[in-house]
Amino acid sequence: MSQSRINVLVTGANGGLGLGICLRLIDDFLSRNDEAESLNIIYTTRSVRKGSETLRTLQAHLRKHHPIQQHSRMTFQPENVELTSLVSVRDLAHKLVSSTDLARIDAVICNAGIGGWTGLDWYKAVTHVLADLMNNTVWPAYKLGTIGSVTKLQLPQERLSEPVPPLGELFCANLFGHYMLVHWLMPLLRTGNSTNASKIIWVSSIEPQADHFQESDMQGLQTDAPYEHSKRLTDILSLTYNQPATQQFVKDFTSSKSSLAATSSLPQRADLGAPAMHVYHPGIVVTSVISLYWIIHQAYLLSIYLARWIGSPWSTVEPYAAAHGATWLALTSEDEIQEAEVNANARSVEDGQPVAAQGRVKWGTAITRGGKTTVRPTEVDKWGVNGSGHDYATTWWGGANGRGRKPGAIEAKSTDVEEFIAQGVRAWDNMEVLRKAWEKRLDQAA
Template sequence: MAELAQDDLQNQFYVLVTGANSGLGLAICARLITDFLTTHPSTHHLTIIFTTRSSKKATSTLHHLQTLLPPISSPTNSSRITLHPETVDLSYLPSVRALSQRLTKTIPKLDSIILNAGIGGWTGIDWPRAIWGTLTDLVHSVSWFAHKIAPVGMITPPQTTHNVSNEPRLGSVFTANVFGHYMLSHNVMGLLRKSTQPGRVIWVSSIEATVKHFNVDDLQGLRTKVPYESSKTLTDILALTAESPSTRKWVEGFYSPPDKGDNGGGDVDEKGMQPRMYLSHPGVCGTGILPLALPLFWAMIVSFYIARMLGSPWHTLSTYAGACAPVWLAVSRQEELDSAEEVYRAHGGGKVKWGSSCDRLGRDSAVSTEVDGWGHGGVVGEAVVMEDRCRRRKRGATDLTAEEKVEFEELGRKCWQGMEELRVQWDEILERDEKEAGATA
């Protein structure tokens, strides 16, 4: 498969999706199939490489996706889709390295990677406050749900076998949601550079991300009571400042493919086009990331529906609708994405946080999301797109100021520097551990 002619590769599309065992990840794979078949010509072929944490979950996901093919397409269209399961534990860095090596050896390129997998890290809900908030302020409460309880300082199990005593700590939510994906993306950069268009690194964030939940001196969220929200805010900062001049030094290191024989395990293409980074979120939909008893789950869905009827643009309810934005970023022509961002760039802005949105009739679309400290697309002042100005805002939101944007970009510089230094440190640790393991084998 890795030796297809270049002409053939132009009609072949390879998309990697993490966390596809259920919920949003599974819906992303399903929507990739339907949207690809309806937007690409019949000569195009899509390979979806989806990851789960175990072979059992991979088999279940594969079976589910295979059942989707006949109802939505003709046999000819079914042959245009290839499903390729992989296993990885994104909170265990050796597993991430192993996946990178397998991909480099088995596929010729990657056109997009959708970084969806993650954990909430919550242990419960502050029910009295949650019930009161839902009854008295429903739309805000079920959009930016602030009543989840998470332990402080949760760390991953040891990452190495020979240097456990000297191993630095890694936050469990940080690693599963951000750092594992960051390492994976860097390790497969050679495959992304082989895409016939700029490869796409598509982060799946959350509507709940806000700089108020983030401390750059606690990059891993080990001291915060909201590690999930902290990790998603870090995701936003990295993606939105990836093209800022202040982050260039560190971003170039991230986009540089590993050396031959290193993490990726194969040839790399230094001369390929530099990939582009995009940011998305699924709105508010019903997933299993916050475990609830079945009656409570359906009560949650009902509250989401009421919020949508009351004017919330973010309550997508279903994971299929929630997959709208990340899939749109993956399957659209580059010209379409460039055009969507151009209006923001023309007014001094840059990257946009694209969210899955629904109207009252359930019609979904990918729209700009206002971000604390970045506004809509990094444009200072009032939103420049009419739809953005008309969309319901988070309570307390204010128009972006020039000072806030400078602060956000400086925050981005510090985050990119911290992430790159951590990546280099852990690459050295894992390489040393692999060498010691080989010496004792």
């Protein structure tokens, strides 16, 4: 029997959440028991050595947990990319779009990222955690960020007539590198129609709030919270991707006619429509995204477990558990995801009546005390759960002050949602201006 192959690309797969996503993709995919389908995980790391180590881990997991008859349904494809180098990002995109073996990519999981913290404000960390362990480990206000960190020079200065501008390091690693990658991969992401559209899945965080993002500082070079800034911008872009007002910019971003496509000889592929875009957060996961001394790391691990045991639904702790939202989005059809969004939307009420909301949902991995995970809609500051601007009749987290809600969170009003969308329009505009400027420089320097 010939198998149809699903291709999922995961960035930053050698450790932490990215490795958890790959391991869980294997299990969730094989549990579907559809012999007619196979899954190819294209995963990126920053070196050949890390790619080989990851391959061994994935193969060992497959052998240990799945019968040999299933193994032919799984393949792994290691790739390398450094997301803070646009040349490296373009090289990977070029390799993939030129590949005659790759008919389409079904999902890209934009996972790789850096926190960029230099440490913790210990006084605040201890007092905050003692005062409210559950919430202050989920929404910490004691991490110390770096201000003004930039990537290495993107291009040799002598190849360009104008000075090569700096790029914010966290902005590029967490967002812009992926943004460029996804744009250049469009020939592989436009091969489905609305029911089997490919998916761009952003890995955000539960933490970012409206005031983490300053529009005047798009790359987060002046803030001491560039991580949260990059994640808030990720939320804004993803949640406004489908809004009519952003389409003039989204249309260019999702065009398959990039300068890379124009200068490469590409295999013939159908061009049926733009991919879908989703955003998810993994909860709080203990990984190396924040670097801590061994003993502090153990104390941190214990505190996140304690937060879960006293009732925090977002303290997922282990990468495999936290990966649930990403694998669900990657392996579920766009139709089913939209149906789940409609169910989330049906919770909005006005005068006691359900109201339809046009907005997208930020999905998150929630967990019970016993470690059972589910994928749940998450509240976004100034957007709410679905951009309805209406109160919620019920919420899965248990009402106004339920455990899944940031303390002091305020229901988004219609005017907040309007401003969120307006901010989305400006953000898409700015991202497209930046993308085009960098594509031009890369073309000139080639």
